[in-house]
Amino acid sequence: MGRLLFKGGTVVDPSQGINGVYDVLIEGERVVKVEKNIDSVEAETVIDVCGLTLTPGFIDLHSHLRDPGQEWKEDIESGSNAAVAGGFTSVCCMANTDPVNDNPTVTRYIIEKAQKIGLCDVFPIGAITKGLKGEELAEIGLMVKAGIVAISDDGETPKDSKVLRNAMDYARSLGIPVFTHSEDKSLSAGGHMNEGPLSSLLGIPGMPPEAEDIGTMRDILIAKLTGAHIHVCHVSSRGALQIIESAKQEGVRVTCEITPHHFTLTEDAVREFNTNAKMCPPLRTEEHVEACRNALKTGVADAIATDHAPHSEDEKLVEFCQAPFGIIGFQTALPLSLNLVREGYLTLEQLVEKLSVNPAKIIRKGDIGTLKPGARANITVFDPEEEFTLTKDLIKSKSFNTPFLNQRLKGAVKFTVYSGKIVYKSV
Amino acid sequence: MEHLLSAEEITPEVFGEIYQTAQSVKRALREGRKKFSVLRGKCVVNLFFEPSTRTRSSFEKAGKFLSADVINISTSTSSVKKGESLVDTLKNLDMMHPDVIVLRHPCEGAPYTAKPFVRAAIVNAGDGRHQHPTQALLDAATLKEHFGTLEGKRITIVGDIANSRVARSDAILFKKLGAEVFVYGPSTMMPRYPEAMGVKVLKSFDDVCDVSDAVILLRIQLERLNAKKTFPSIREYAELFGLNRERLKKLKPETVILHPGPFNRGVELTNDVVVSDRTLIFNQVEMGLAVRMVILSLMCNRLEKLKEEV
Numbered sequence A: 001m002g003r004l005l006f007k008g009g010t011v012v013d014p015s016q017g018i019n020g021v022y023d024v025l026i027e028g029e030r031v032v033k034v035e036k037n038i039d040s041v042e043a044e045t046v047i048d049v050c051g052l053t054l055t056p057g058f059i060d061l062h063s064h065l066r067d068p069g070q071e072w073k074e075d076i077e078s079g080s081n082a083a084v085a086g087g088f089t090s091v092c093c094m095a096n097t098d099p100v101n102d103n104p105t106v107t108r109y110i111i112e113k114a115q116k117i118g119l120c121d122v123f124p125i126g127a128i129t130k131g132l133k134g135e136e137l138a139e140i141g142l143m144v145k146a147g148i149v150a151i152s153d154d155g156e157t158p159k160d161s162k163v164l165r166n167a168m169d170y171a172r173s174l175g176i177p178v179f180t181h182s183e184d185k186s187l188s189a190g191g192h193m194n195e196g197p198l199s200s201l202l203g204i205p206g207m208p209p210e211a212e213d214i215g216t217m218r219d220i221l222i223a224k225l226t227g228a229h230i231h232v233c234h235v236s237s238r239g240a241l242q243i244i245e246s247a248k249q250e251g252v253r254v255t256c257e258i259t260p261h262h263f264t265l266t267e268d269a270v271r272e273f274n275t276n277a278k279m280c281p282p283l284r285t286e287e288h289v290e291a292c293r294n295a296l297k298t299g300v301a302d303a304i305a306t307d308h309a310p311h312s313e314d315e316k317l318v319e320f321c322q323a324p325f326g327i328i329g330f331q332t333a334l335p336l337s338l339n340l341v342r343e344g345y346l347t348l349e350q351l352v353e354k355l356s357v358n359p360a361k362i363i364r365k366g367d368i369g370t371l372k373p374g375a376r377a378n379i380t381v382f383d384p385e386e387e388f389t390l391t392k393d394l395i396k397s398k399s400f401n402t403p404f405l406n407q408r409l410k411g412a413v414k415f416t417v418y419s420g421k422i423v424y425k426s427v
Numbered sequence B: 001m002e003h004l005l006s007a008e009e010i011t012p013e014v015f016g017e018i019y020q021t022a023q024s025v026k027r028a029l030r031e032g033r034k035k036f037s038v039l040r041g042k043c044v045v046n047l048f049f050e051p052s053t054r055t056r057s058s059f060e061k062a063g064k065f066l067s068a069d070v071i072n073i074s075t076s077t078s079s080v081k082k083g084e085s086l087v088d089t090l091k092n093l094d095m096m097h098p099d100v101i102v103l104r105h106p107c108e109g110a111p112y113t114a115k116p117f118v119r120a121a122i123v124n125a126g127d128g129r130h131q132h133p134t135q136a137l138l139d140a141a142t143l144k145e146h147f148g149t150l151e152g153k154r155i156t157i158v159g160d161i162a163n164s165r166v167a168r169s170d171a172i173l174f175k176k177l178g179a180e181v182f183v184y185g186p187s188t189m190m191p192r193y194p195e196a197m198g199v200k201v202l203k204s205f206d207d208v209c210d211v212s213d214a215v216i217l218l219r220i221q222l223e224r225l226n227a228k229k230t231f232p233s234i235r236e237y238a239e240l241f242g243l244n245r246e247r248l249k250k251l252k253p254e255t256v257i258l259h260p261g262p263f264n265r266g267v268e269l270t271n272d273v274v275v276s277d278r279t280l281i282f283n284q285v286e287m288g289l290a291v292r293m294v295i296l297s298l299m300c301n302r303l304e305k306l307k308e309e310v
Helices: A076-085 A104-117 A140-146 A162-172 A197-202 A210-227 A238-250 A261-264 A284-298 A333-342 A347-364 B011-030 B052-066 B086-094 B109-117 B131-148 B166-178 B203-211 B234-240 B247-248 B271-275 B279-297 B303-309
Strands: A003-013 A018-027 A029-034 A047-048 A053-056 A058-065 A086-092 A120-124 A178-179 A231-233 A255-256 A379-388 A408-418 A420-426 B043-048 B069-074 B102-106 B121-127 B155-159 B180-184 B214-217 B256-258
Touching: A003 A029, A003 A347, A003 A379, A053 A120, A053 A178, A053 A347, A058 A076, A058 A347, A076 A086, A076 A104, A076 A120, A076 A420, A086 A379, A086 A408, A104 A140, A104 A231, A104 A379, A120 A140, A140 A162, A140 B203, A162 A178, A162 A210, A162 B214, A178 A210, A197 B234, A210 A231, A210 A238, A210 B180, A238 A255, A238 A284, A255 A284, A261 A284, A261 A333, A261 B102, A284 A333, A284 A347, A333 A379, B011 B131, B043 B052, B043 B086, B052 B069, B052 B102, B052 B121, B052 B279, B086 B102, B102 B234, B102 B256, B109 B121, B121 B131, B121 B279, B131 B166, B131 B214, B131 B256, B131 B279, B155 B166, B155 B203, B166 B180, B166 B214, B180 B203, B247 B271, B256 B279, B279 B303
Parallel strands: A003 A047, A003 A053, A058 A086, A086 A120, A178 A231, A231 A255, B043 B069, B043 B102, B102 B121, B155 B180, B155 B214, B214 B256
Antiparallel strands: A003 A018, A018 A029, A053 A379, A379 A408, A408 A420
C-alpha cells in the first residue's frame, strides 16, 4: 500500500502532547510520523485538510450492534457504517445479542463478520454470566482467547454479589475490565423515567438516582474486594460520580464513562412522552447533568461512550411505558461532545482523551488511541464549525431512535480513516 | 379546543364557560329533558383499554342525550402487546370517521402517542396515573356550584396521591381557579416532589380537618395495596386515613366531602360520611354527566348549539 499524507490540519493527539498544525503521514495500516511540513514528495497521495481537526480515531466503549439475532434493529454492517460516519474507528459491542455472546463461537462470529466488513474494529464484550441470567459464569477465559476486551452483563449486572465477586476475581486474573451497568433494580423496578419533579407531575413511575448510587457503591466495593478493574457504564447521577471520585482517591481500580445524552439533556425531554428520549439510566435533572459535565472536566469520568442502542421505529411507536429503553448515538457523539468544548467544560485535548486515548487504555489496546509512529492508522478528521441537520437520510444506522432527529448539530466528521483506508468521507 | 388531554389545557375562562353551560344542562335534565339534537350526525367512540363503568357510562349517556351515535369498544390490555398497536387501532378507528374518541388507557401519555395519527378529537378519559381532565372539570364544577367560587378555597385530597390521575388533574385545575391544594395519606403514597404537582403535603388528619374547605377522598385500590407494598392492611388504612364519624365531627362545619367513586365503604369513608349532608359525592355524578355533554359539544364545535337547545 502507498503512502498517504494529510496536510495542513490541526492535529490533536494528547497521547504525545500534540496540538497544532501538523502533517500526518501514514503507510499501509500504520502511522509513519506526525511532523510539521512533511514534504509532499514523501507520499503518493496528499489530502488537504486545512481548517479541519485531525485526531486519533474515536473508540466507543459501549454500543449494541444487535447482531446476531436482532438484525431488524441493526447489524454489524449497518452499525459499522454508522460508527465510522460518527468518526469511530473502534466500537465495543455489548453481549445482549440473541444468542447471547457468552461463548467463543458468538465472539468469533462477531469479530469475523466485522473483519469481513472491514470498516472499523468491533471489539466484543463478553457476558459475565451464561444467558445474562446472573447465575453461572460464562466461558470468560475462552472468550478472552477469542477476542473479547471486557465482560459485562450490561443492564443485567448480577444481583448476586457472590457471582459478581467471582466474575471480578476471574476477570482480574485474565487482565480484562468488568463493565457494569450499576443499578439496584429492586429500587428502580417498574420505572420508566427519572424519579424527579417531572415524574411527580406526569405520574410515570420513576427510577430514582439513588438506585444508581446504591448499585455503583456495591459494584465498586466488590471491585475493591477483588482488585479487579471496574468500568462503570453510562453514569448519570451526581451521587454515583461522588462515589466513583472517592473510590479513585482511595486507589480502587475504577474508570467510568458518560454518554452524550446524559451530559446534554434533562428529563424535560420526555415531557411530551417522547419514546426516543427513553433510556436506562434515564435522563435526569439539571443538577445531575451538570455533575456529568463537571466529572468529565475534572477527570472523574474517563470516557465518553454512546450506549448506541438501536430500536426500530415500530418498537418505539408505542405507549411510553411499553417502549424499550435506548437511543442511537454514534452520529451525535461528536457534535454533542464539542458542545462541552464550546461551553468551556473541556479543552479539545480532553475531548480527544475521552473519545480515544482513555478508551484505548481501558480496553488495553496499545496501538490505537494514538498517532505515535507505528500506531494503527486510525484517524478521525472533522470540521468543528460545520453545522448540519440530522435527518433520517443522514443516519446510517437501521434505526432512527434519537431525540436529536431533525435537529441542528454543530461539528461534522469529514473523513474517517481505519487501518490506513478512508472508510468514510462526507460529501 | 381541538382535544382535551390534560387539565393543563383548561383556562379559567374556558372553565367558566363550561360551568355555565353545564348549569343549563343540569337544569334541563332536572326538568326531564333528556334528548337534544346537538350532536345529531356526529359519532362518539368510547375506546376503553381499562375497565370502567362510571366514566364510560357517563360519556355514553352524554353522547346519547345529545343524539350522537355512540360506539363502545372495550379492549383488555393483555392483548395489546401481542396484537395491534395503539397507533394502528386508532388509525383504523379514525377511518370510520368518528368525531370524538374518548380514550381510556393504562399507560401515561397514551393519548399523546395517539394524537398525531387521528383526525377525530381525543378526550382523555384517564391515562394511567397521569390525567383525567373531565374528572377535574366535574370536581371543580361541583365545588363552584357549592361555594360559588374556588378562589381562596383550601382543598385537600386524601389517599394514594402518587398513583392518582384524579389528584394530578384536580390539583392543576383547582390551582388555576385560585384554590390552594393540599394532599394527605400514607407517606408511601405521596409524590416525591409534591411541589411539582403544585400541592403541599399535610402531616396529620387533624391538619386536614383544620385547613380544609373541601376534602376529596380517593379510592384505595384494594387489589393493589399489598402488591405494591405501599401499605400493610386495609384495616390499618381505614383506621389511620379513613374518614369516619369521629373525624367528620372534627371538620369545620362548612367543609364538604367529595369522592370520584366508586368508593369502598369502611375503607376511605364510613356510612356516616355517605349519609352526611356534607357529602357532594352524588352531586358529582350528575355534574359529571352535564360536564361531559358540554365537552362532547365543545369537541364537535357545537357548544353554541347546545346553549341554544338547553
